[in-house]
Amino acid sequence: MARAATTADAFNAVAEPRRRQILDALADGERAVNDLVRLLGLAQPQVSKHLRVLREVGAVDVRGEGRQRLYRLNGHALKPIHDWVKGYERSWSERFDRLDEVLEELKDKERGDGGDDE
Amino acid sequence: MARAATTADAFNAVAEPRRRQILDALADGERAVNDLVRLLGLAQPQVSKHLRVLREVGAVDVRGEGRQRLYRLNGHALKPIHDWVKGYERSWSERFDRLDEVLEELKDKERGDGGDDE
DNA sequence: TTGATATATTCCGATATGGGTATACGATGC
DNA sequence: GCATCGTATACCCATATCGGAATATATCAA
Numbered sequence: 687m688a689r690a691a692t693t694a695d696a697f698n699a700v701a702e703p704r705r706r707q708i709l710d711a712l713a714d715g716e717r718a719v720n721d722l723v724r725l726l727g728l729a730q731p732q733v734s735k736h737l738r739v740l741r742e743v744g745a746v747d748v749r750g751e752g753r754q755r756l757y758r759l760n761g762h763a764l765k766p767i768h769d770w771v772k773g774y775e776r777s778w779s780e781r782f783d784r785l786d787e788v789l790e791e792l793k794d795k796e797r798g799d800g801g802d803d804e
Numbered sequence: 805m806a807r808a809a810t811t812a813d814a815f816n817a818v819a820e821p822r823r824r825q826i827l828d829a830l831a832d833g834e835r836a837v838n839d840l841v842r843l844l845g846l847a848q849p850q851v852s853k854h855l856r857v858l859r860e861v862g863a864v865d866v867r868g869e870g871r872q873r874l875y876r877l878n879g880h881a882l883k884p885i886h887d888w889v890k891g892y893e894r895s896w897s898e899r900f901d902r903l904d905e906v907l908e909e910l911k912d913k914e915r916g917d918g919g920d921d922e
Numbered sequence: 923t924t925g926a927t928a929t930a931t932t933c934c935g936a937t938a939t940g941g942g943t944a945t946a947c948g949a950t951g952c
Numbered sequence: 953g954c955a956t957c958g959t960a961t962a963c964c965c966a967t968a969t970c971g972g973a974a975t976a977t978a979t980c981a982a
Contacts, residue, residue, distance in 0.1 A: 701819035709892070711849075718929090720928065724919070729973090730928085731931080733931085735931090752928090755930090764892045764895070771885045774827070777805045820939095847941075848958085849943080850941060852959060853941090872959085915960055
């Protein structure tokens with residue numbers, strides 16, 4: 687138990703730049719493995735291995751077509767990432783800066799009125 | 805060159821569940837290390853190490869206060885993640901489903917007219 | 923059947939990683 | 953100065969992971 691599993695979820699799958707490249711390449715449609723090999727300039731086994739990881743977290747689907755294996759993006763698996771990181775959007779979005787100020791003011795007011803719990 | 809660097813960017817920093825927990829814990833304000841230790845139920849050295857990674861990718865800032873080290877969230881470092889994953893939002897958002905249909909129709913039409921390249 | 927093409931799997935070696943434990947370092951208090 | 957608290961670092965170990973090369977598997981062609 688020296689190291690927690692890593693490639694088991696979308697966050698880890700996507701932590702690898704090559705895998706993000708693969709997903710990006712699949713963004714505009716299905717692609718065969720060799721197609722990706724050419725696009726990414728990686729060795730074929732490496733690509734297959736990355737695709738396996740992406741498959742295991744559900745980020746891509748496969749479909750056999752003759753001797754080819756066509757991979758297709760399944761962005762649904764990325765939703766958890768989006769959901770998580772969205773919570774931090776306020777940290778960089780000016781749109782939220784103003785909102786934060788307002789919330790602060792409200793909190794102050796509540797405290798002044800009769801805020802108690804917590 | 806057997807393995808690419810991993811913890812060097814925000815994607816990797818955040819791939820580790822504990823580190824996400826730490827960020828989540830910092831969401832509502834500065835916290836001292838021991839505070840996080842208690843909150844996460846991890847050993848102190850582990851927490852310090854995770855904090856180091858988060859610091860190195862800029863996801864947290866530190867401030868010395870007496871013998872304490874107060875860590876504060878810096879969500880700005882997470883923006884690249886948000887930006888990247890946002891591009892895939894259409895994959896799960898129904899709001900985009902209809903748009904995709906329309907685009908498909910347009911593509912079909914173009915092909916019928918005089919589509920050629922690729 | 924044999925051969926070629928497309929892809930997946932296996933084995934290997936190098937390295938990064940995370941947890942555990944001990945220890946070093948810095949600030950504070952006595 | 954010495955003890956203590958809060959935190960960071962060093963060291964070790966087990967394992968995961970990546971890339972590379974070789975090989976296995978599947979499909980199609982002749």
